[in-house]
Amino acid sequence: MDLSWATQESEAVAEKVLRYRRDASGWKKCREGNGVSISWRPSEEFPGNLYRGEGILCGTPEEVWDCVKPVAGGLREKWDDNVNSFEIVQSITDTLCVSRTSTPSAAMKLISPRDFVDLVLVKKYEDGTISSNATHVEHPLCPPKPGFVRGFNHPCGCFCEPLPGNSGKGCELLRHL
Template identity: 55%
Template sequence: MRRRRTGWRSCFWATAETSPAGKAARKRYKGEGIVNGSPQKVWECLKPDPNGLRVKWDNNVKKFELLEQVSSDVTVCRTVTPSAAMGIISPRDFVDVILVKQYEDGTVTSNATHVNHPSCPPQPGYVRGFNHPCGCFCVPVPGEANKTKLISFFQTDLGGLLPRSVVDSFFPSSMTEFYSNLTKVVKSLK
Protein backbone atom coordinates (compact mmCIF):
# COMPACT_ATOMS: atom_id res chain seq x y z
CA MET A 1 0.00 0.00 0.00
CA ARG A 2 1.47 3.36 -1.00
CA ARG A 3 0.56 6.60 0.80
CA ARG A 4 1.24 10.15 -0.15
CA ARG A 5 0.24 13.47 1.30
CA THR A 6 -1.98 15.29 -1.18
CA GLY A 7 -2.66 18.71 0.24
CA TRP A 8 -2.36 21.17 3.09
CA ARG A 9 -4.66 23.95 4.06
CA SER A 10 -5.05 25.45 7.51
CA CYS A 11 -4.98 22.56 9.98
CA PHE A 12 -6.35 20.00 7.54
CA TRP A 13 -4.47 17.32 5.70
CA ALA A 14 -5.37 14.64 3.23
CA THR A 15 -3.68 11.43 2.22
CA ALA A 16 -4.19 9.11 -0.71
CA GLU A 17 -3.54 5.39 -0.60
CA THR A 18 -3.41 3.10 -3.58
CA SER A 19 -4.67 -0.44 -3.31
CA PRO A 20 -2.16 -3.23 -2.74
CA ALA A 21 -0.69 -4.86 -5.84
CA GLY A 22 -3.06 -7.29 -7.46
CA LYS A 23 -6.18 -5.32 -6.56
CA ALA A 24 -8.04 -2.71 -8.58
CA ALA A 25 -6.06 0.51 -8.83
CA ARG A 26 -8.35 2.85 -6.92
CA LYS A 27 -7.34 5.44 -4.41
CA ARG A 28 -8.69 5.94 -0.94
CA TYR A 29 -8.62 9.50 0.35
CA LYS A 30 -8.68 10.58 3.97
CA GLY A 31 -8.99 14.10 5.33
CA GLU A 32 -8.61 15.12 8.93
CA GLY A 33 -8.78 18.42 10.76
CA ILE A 34 -10.20 20.48 13.59
CA VAL A 35 -13.26 22.61 12.92
CA ASN A 36 -14.21 25.45 15.28
CA GLY A 37 -17.74 24.44 16.19
CA SER A 38 -19.54 21.77 18.18
CA PRO A 39 -20.08 18.35 16.59
CA GLN A 40 -23.80 19.21 16.36
CA LYS A 41 -23.06 22.39 14.36
CA VAL A 42 -20.58 20.61 12.10
CA TRP A 43 -23.04 17.76 11.56
CA GLU A 44 -25.82 20.24 10.74
CA CYS A 45 -23.67 21.38 7.80
CA LEU A 46 -22.73 17.87 6.66
CA LYS A 47 -25.86 15.76 7.02
CA PRO A 48 -27.27 14.23 3.85
CA ASP A 49 -30.63 15.99 3.89
CA PRO A 50 -32.51 17.15 0.77
CA ASN A 51 -33.39 20.39 2.59
CA GLY A 52 -30.08 20.65 4.47
CA LEU A 53 -27.23 23.14 4.36
CA ARG A 54 -24.79 21.00 2.39
CA VAL A 55 -26.24 21.78 -1.02
CA LYS A 56 -25.73 25.48 -0.23
CA TRP A 57 -22.01 25.40 0.60
CA ASP A 58 -20.47 22.21 -0.83
CA ASN A 59 -19.49 22.96 -4.43
CA ASN A 60 -19.46 19.22 -5.20
CA VAL A 61 -23.09 18.64 -4.19
CA LYS A 62 -25.75 20.08 -6.44
CA LYS A 63 -28.68 18.11 -5.03
CA PHE A 64 -29.63 15.39 -2.52
CA GLU A 65 -32.71 13.28 -3.09
CA LEU A 66 -34.18 10.95 -0.48
CA LEU A 67 -35.15 7.75 -2.30
CA GLU A 68 -36.11 5.66 0.72
CA GLN A 69 -36.22 6.02 4.51
CA VAL A 70 -35.28 2.46 5.50
CA SER A 71 -35.23 3.19 9.26
CA SER A 72 -34.63 6.15 11.55
CA ASP A 73 -30.88 5.99 10.90
CA VAL A 74 -30.66 4.35 7.44
CA THR A 75 -31.62 6.06 4.18
CA VAL A 76 -31.07 5.56 0.49
CA CYS A 77 -30.16 8.83 -1.24
CA ARG A 78 -29.18 10.09 -4.66
CA THR A 79 -26.46 12.74 -4.71
CA VAL A 80 -26.03 14.84 -7.83
CA THR A 81 -22.76 16.65 -8.57
CA PRO A 82 -22.12 19.45 -11.06
CA SER A 83 -19.55 19.19 -13.83
CA ALA A 84 -16.02 19.80 -12.56
CA ALA A 85 -12.45 20.47 -13.64
CA MET A 86 -13.53 23.12 -16.16
CA GLY A 87 -16.11 20.77 -17.67
CA ILE A 88 -13.74 17.84 -18.17
CA ILE A 89 -15.68 15.85 -15.55
CA SER A 90 -19.37 15.60 -16.53
CA PRO A 91 -22.15 15.81 -13.91
CA ARG A 92 -22.39 12.62 -11.87
CA ASP A 93 -25.01 11.01 -9.72
CA PHE A 94 -24.44 8.54 -6.91
CA VAL A 95 -26.99 6.28 -5.21
CA ASP A 96 -25.91 5.26 -1.71
CA VAL A 97 -27.27 3.59 1.38
CA ILE A 98 -26.34 5.86 4.30
CA LEU A 99 -26.12 4.96 7.98
CA VAL A 100 -26.03 7.83 10.49
CA LYS A 101 -25.08 7.02 14.08
CA GLN A 102 -24.97 9.28 17.13
CA TYR A 103 -23.00 8.19 20.18
CA GLU A 104 -23.20 9.08 23.87
CA ASP A 105 -19.94 11.05 23.78
CA GLY A 106 -21.38 13.41 21.11
CA THR A 107 -19.72 11.74 18.12
CA VAL A 108 -21.82 11.65 14.95
CA THR A 109 -20.88 9.41 12.01
CA SER A 110 -22.19 9.06 8.50
CA ASN A 111 -21.23 5.94 6.55
CA ALA A 112 -22.25 5.16 2.99
CA THR A 113 -21.71 2.81 0.09
CA HIS A 114 -23.17 2.38 -3.38
CA VAL A 115 -26.42 0.50 -3.82
CA ASN A 116 -28.71 -0.18 -6.77
CA HIS A 117 -32.21 1.12 -6.13
CA PRO A 118 -35.23 0.28 -8.31
CA SER A 119 -36.62 3.82 -8.19
CA CYS A 120 -33.40 5.35 -9.49
CA PRO A 121 -31.91 3.80 -12.63
CA PRO A 122 -29.11 5.71 -14.39
CA GLN A 123 -30.40 9.11 -15.52
CA PRO A 124 -29.83 10.79 -18.90
CA GLY A 125 -27.31 13.64 -18.65
CA TYR A 126 -25.43 12.10 -15.70
CA VAL A 127 -22.64 9.58 -15.46
CA ARG A 128 -23.39 7.09 -12.68
CA GLY A 129 -20.57 7.09 -10.15
CA PHE A 130 -19.97 4.54 -7.40
CA ASN A 131 -18.95 5.21 -3.83
CA HIS A 132 -17.09 2.36 -2.22
CA PRO A 133 -17.37 2.42 1.62
CA CYS A 134 -16.92 6.04 2.73
CA GLY A 135 -18.00 8.39 5.47
CA CYS A 136 -17.20 11.06 8.00
CA PHE A 137 -16.77 11.23 11.76
CA CYS A 138 -17.58 14.36 13.78
CA VAL A 139 -15.76 13.75 17.06
CA PRO A 140 -15.80 16.11 20.08
CA VAL A 141 -12.36 17.40 21.05
CA PRO A 142 -11.86 16.56 24.77
CA GLY A 143 -11.99 19.68 26.93
CA GLU A 144 -12.98 21.88 23.96
CA ALA A 145 -16.78 22.17 23.78
CA ASN A 146 -16.62 24.26 20.63
CA LYS A 147 -14.19 22.18 18.56
CA THR A 148 -14.77 19.10 16.42
CA LYS A 149 -12.28 16.69 14.95
CA LEU A 150 -13.59 15.84 11.49
CA ILE A 151 -12.29 12.74 9.79
CA SER A 152 -13.54 12.01 6.29
CA PHE A 153 -12.66 9.20 3.97
CA PHE A 154 -13.82 8.16 0.56
CA GLN A 155 -12.99 5.92 -2.36
CA THR A 156 -15.01 6.91 -5.35
CA ASP A 157 -15.21 5.54 -8.86
CA LEU A 158 -16.37 8.49 -10.95
CA GLY A 159 -17.41 6.24 -13.81
CA GLY A 160 -17.00 7.19 -17.45
CA LEU A 161 -13.73 7.26 -19.33
CA LEU A 162 -11.70 9.79 -17.34
CA PRO A 163 -7.90 9.75 -17.53
CA ARG A 164 -6.40 8.72 -14.16
CA SER A 165 -4.38 11.96 -14.10
CA VAL A 166 -7.59 14.06 -14.18
CA VAL A 167 -9.11 12.08 -11.31
CA ASP A 168 -5.86 12.20 -9.29
CA SER A 169 -5.60 15.98 -9.64
CA PHE A 170 -9.29 16.63 -8.92
CA PHE A 171 -9.76 14.86 -5.57
CA PRO A 172 -7.02 16.52 -3.46
CA SER A 173 -8.00 20.07 -4.46
CA SER A 174 -11.69 19.22 -4.07
CA MET A 175 -11.08 17.88 -0.57
CA THR A 176 -9.13 20.97 0.45
CA GLU A 177 -11.95 23.19 -0.83
CA PHE A 178 -14.47 21.04 1.08
CA TYR A 179 -12.73 21.63 4.43
CA SER A 180 -12.22 25.33 3.72
CA ASN A 181 -15.88 25.89 2.81
CA LEU A 182 -17.10 23.80 5.74
CA THR A 183 -15.03 25.87 8.16
CA LYS A 184 -16.56 29.10 6.77
CA VAL A 185 -20.16 27.89 6.93
CA VAL A 186 -19.80 26.52 10.49
CA LYS A 187 -18.33 29.87 11.55
CA SER A 188 -21.32 31.69 10.02
CA LEU A 189 -23.87 29.70 12.08
CA LYS A 190 -25.18 31.29 15.24
Protein backbone atom coordinates in the same frame (compact mmCIF):
# COMPACT_ATOMS: atom_id res chain seq x y z
CA MET B 1 -35.24 -2.35 -0.27
CA ASP B 2 -35.06 -5.30 2.12
CA LEU B 3 -34.57 -4.08 5.71
CA SER B 4 -32.48 -7.08 6.78
CA TRP B 5 -30.07 -6.80 3.84
CA ALA B 6 -29.81 -3.00 4.11
CA THR B 7 -29.10 -3.20 7.86
CA GLN B 8 -26.45 -5.90 7.43
CA GLU B 9 -24.78 -4.14 4.47
CA SER B 10 -24.75 -0.71 6.12
CA GLU B 11 -23.32 -2.07 9.38
CA ALA B 12 -20.55 -3.83 7.42
CA VAL B 13 -19.77 -0.54 5.65
CA ALA B 14 -19.74 1.34 8.98
CA GLU B 15 -17.29 -1.20 10.44
CA LYS B 16 -15.03 -0.92 7.39
CA VAL B 17 -15.01 2.89 7.48
CA LEU B 18 -14.35 2.80 11.24
CA ARG B 19 -11.31 0.57 10.55
CA TYR B 20 -10.08 3.15 8.02
CA ARG B 21 -10.49 5.85 10.68
CA ARG B 22 -8.59 3.90 13.35
CA ASP B 23 -5.75 2.55 11.19
CA ALA B 24 -3.06 5.24 11.06
CA SER B 25 -0.61 3.16 9.01
CA GLY B 26 0.35 3.95 5.44
CA TRP B 27 -1.32 7.36 5.07
CA LYS B 28 0.80 9.85 3.10
CA LYS B 29 0.02 13.55 3.32
CA CYS B 30 -0.46 15.02 -0.15
CA ARG B 31 -1.88 18.46 0.63
CA GLU B 32 -2.24 20.78 3.57
CA GLY B 33 -3.55 24.30 3.96
CA ASN B 34 -6.23 26.46 5.54
CA GLY B 35 -6.48 24.04 8.46
CA VAL B 36 -7.24 21.04 6.25
CA SER B 37 -4.99 18.04 5.66
CA ILE B 38 -5.49 15.56 2.78
CA SER B 39 -3.83 12.13 2.91
CA TRP B 40 -3.96 9.01 0.76
CA ARG B 41 -2.92 5.37 0.81
CA PRO B 42 -3.34 2.45 -1.58
CA SER B 43 -6.56 0.51 -1.13
CA GLU B 44 -6.27 -3.15 -0.20
CA GLU B 45 -9.72 -3.85 -1.65
CA PHE B 46 -9.84 -2.21 -5.07
CA PRO B 47 -7.36 -0.83 -7.61
CA GLY B 48 -6.90 2.75 -6.53
CA ASN B 49 -6.39 4.85 -3.43
CA LEU B 50 -8.26 5.78 -0.27
CA TYR B 51 -8.33 9.49 0.55
CA ARG B 52 -8.80 11.14 3.93
CA GLY B 53 -9.51 14.78 4.64
CA GLU B 54 -9.22 16.17 8.17
CA GLY B 55 -9.89 19.56 9.68
CA ILE B 56 -10.80 21.18 12.96
CA LEU B 57 -14.02 23.18 13.02
CA CYS B 58 -15.28 25.27 15.92
CA GLY B 59 -18.82 24.58 17.03
CA THR B 60 -20.79 22.09 19.04
CA PRO B 61 -21.02 18.56 17.65
CA GLU B 62 -24.59 19.28 16.57
CA GLU B 63 -23.61 22.53 14.79
CA VAL B 64 -20.79 20.85 12.88
CA TRP B 65 -22.96 17.83 12.07
CA ASP B 66 -25.75 20.08 10.74
CA CYS B 67 -23.32 21.31 8.05
CA VAL B 68 -22.52 17.86 6.67
CA LYS B 69 -25.37 15.51 7.56
CA PRO B 70 -27.05 13.71 4.66
CA VAL B 71 -30.50 15.32 4.50
CA ALA B 72 -32.48 16.80 1.63
CA GLY B 73 -32.42 20.60 1.70
CA GLY B 74 -29.59 20.52 4.24
CA LEU B 75 -26.76 23.00 4.69
CA ARG B 76 -24.35 20.93 2.59
CA GLU B 77 -26.30 21.78 -0.56
CA LYS B 78 -25.74 25.46 0.24
CA TRP B 79 -21.97 25.45 0.91
CA ASP B 80 -20.63 22.48 -1.09
CA ASP B 81 -20.12 23.48 -4.73
CA ASN B 82 -19.68 19.78 -5.56
CA VAL B 83 -23.30 18.97 -4.65
CA ASN B 84 -26.00 20.13 -7.06
CA SER B 85 -28.78 18.23 -5.33
CA PHE B 86 -29.39 15.66 -2.62
CA GLU B 87 -32.55 13.65 -2.11
CA ILE B 88 -33.73 10.80 0.08
CA VAL B 89 -35.02 8.09 -2.24
CA GLN B 90 -36.15 5.74 0.54
CA SER B 91 -36.16 6.14 4.32
CA ILE B 92 -35.60 2.65 5.71
CA THR B 93 -35.27 3.56 9.41
CA ASP B 94 -34.59 6.82 11.25
CA THR B 95 -30.82 6.27 10.72
CA LEU B 96 -30.77 4.34 7.43
CA CYS B 97 -31.77 5.52 3.96
CA VAL B 98 -31.06 5.38 0.25
CA SER B 99 -29.95 8.74 -1.13
CA ARG B 100 -29.25 10.26 -4.52
CA THR B 101 -26.61 12.97 -4.92
CA SER B 102 -26.00 14.87 -8.16
CA THR B 103 -22.68 16.61 -8.75
CA PRO B 104 -21.68 19.16 -11.41
CA SER B 105 -19.20 18.65 -14.21
CA ALA B 106 -15.57 19.33 -13.32
CA ALA B 107 -12.20 20.11 -14.89
CA MET B 108 -13.65 22.50 -17.51
CA LYS B 109 -16.36 19.92 -18.29
CA LEU B 110 -13.86 17.16 -19.05
CA ILE B 111 -15.55 15.23 -16.24
CA SER B 112 -19.29 14.79 -16.80
CA PRO B 113 -21.88 15.53 -14.11
CA ARG B 114 -22.32 12.55 -11.79
CA ASP B 115 -25.32 10.92 -10.17
CA PHE B 116 -24.63 8.78 -7.05
CA VAL B 117 -27.11 6.41 -5.39
CA ASP B 118 -25.97 5.28 -1.94
CA LEU B 119 -27.09 3.33 1.09
CA VAL B 120 -26.39 5.69 4.03
CA LEU B 121 -26.23 4.83 7.74
CA VAL B 122 -25.88 7.51 10.44
CA LYS B 123 -24.27 6.30 13.68
CA LYS B 124 -23.64 7.89 17.07
CA TYR B 125 -20.84 6.58 19.27
CA GLU B 126 -20.37 6.69 23.05
CA ASP B 127 -17.53 9.23 22.77
CA GLY B 128 -19.89 11.71 21.07
CA THR B 129 -18.72 10.97 17.51
CA ILE B 130 -21.40 11.14 14.81
CA SER B 131 -20.77 9.47 11.46
CA SER B 132 -22.39 8.94 8.11
CA ASN B 133 -21.37 5.75 6.31
CA ALA B 134 -22.24 5.07 2.69
CA THR B 135 -21.74 2.79 -0.28
CA HIS B 136 -23.15 2.46 -3.80
CA VAL B 137 -26.42 0.57 -4.32
CA GLU B 138 -28.85 0.00 -7.15
CA HIS B 139 -32.42 1.08 -6.46
CA PRO B 140 -35.51 0.66 -8.66
CA LEU B 141 -36.62 4.26 -7.98
CA CYS B 142 -33.30 5.59 -9.32
CA PRO B 143 -32.87 4.86 -13.00
CA PRO B 144 -29.95 6.62 -14.71
CA LYS B 145 -30.48 10.38 -14.88
CA PRO B 146 -30.29 11.85 -18.42
CA GLY B 147 -27.14 13.94 -18.88
CA PHE B 148 -25.38 12.34 -15.88
CA VAL B 149 -22.90 9.49 -15.52
CA ARG B 150 -23.77 7.05 -12.71
CA GLY B 151 -21.07 7.37 -10.07
CA PHE B 152 -19.89 4.52 -7.85
CA ASN B 153 -18.90 5.10 -4.23
CA HIS B 154 -16.82 2.48 -2.49
CA PRO B 155 -17.43 2.39 1.28
CA CYS B 156 -16.89 5.92 2.58
CA GLY B 157 -17.88 8.10 5.48
CA CYS B 158 -17.68 11.32 7.41
CA PHE B 159 -16.86 11.49 11.13
CA CYS B 160 -17.58 14.42 13.42
CA GLU B 161 -15.39 13.68 16.45
CA PRO B 162 -15.06 15.61 19.72
CA LEU B 163 -11.45 16.72 20.17
CA PRO B 164 -9.80 14.93 23.10
CA GLY B 165 -9.17 17.32 25.99
CA ASN B 166 -11.30 20.06 24.45
CA SER B 167 -14.41 19.40 26.51
CA GLY B 168 -16.71 22.40 26.52
CA LYS B 169 -14.71 24.40 23.95
CA GLY B 170 -16.98 23.41 21.11
CA CYS B 171 -14.33 22.37 18.57
CA GLU B 172 -14.69 19.24 16.51
CA LEU B 173 -12.41 17.18 14.31
CA LEU B 174 -14.09 16.43 11.00
CA ARG B 175 -12.74 13.47 9.02
CA HIS B 176 -13.97 12.52 5.60
CA LEU B 177 -12.90 9.11 4.26
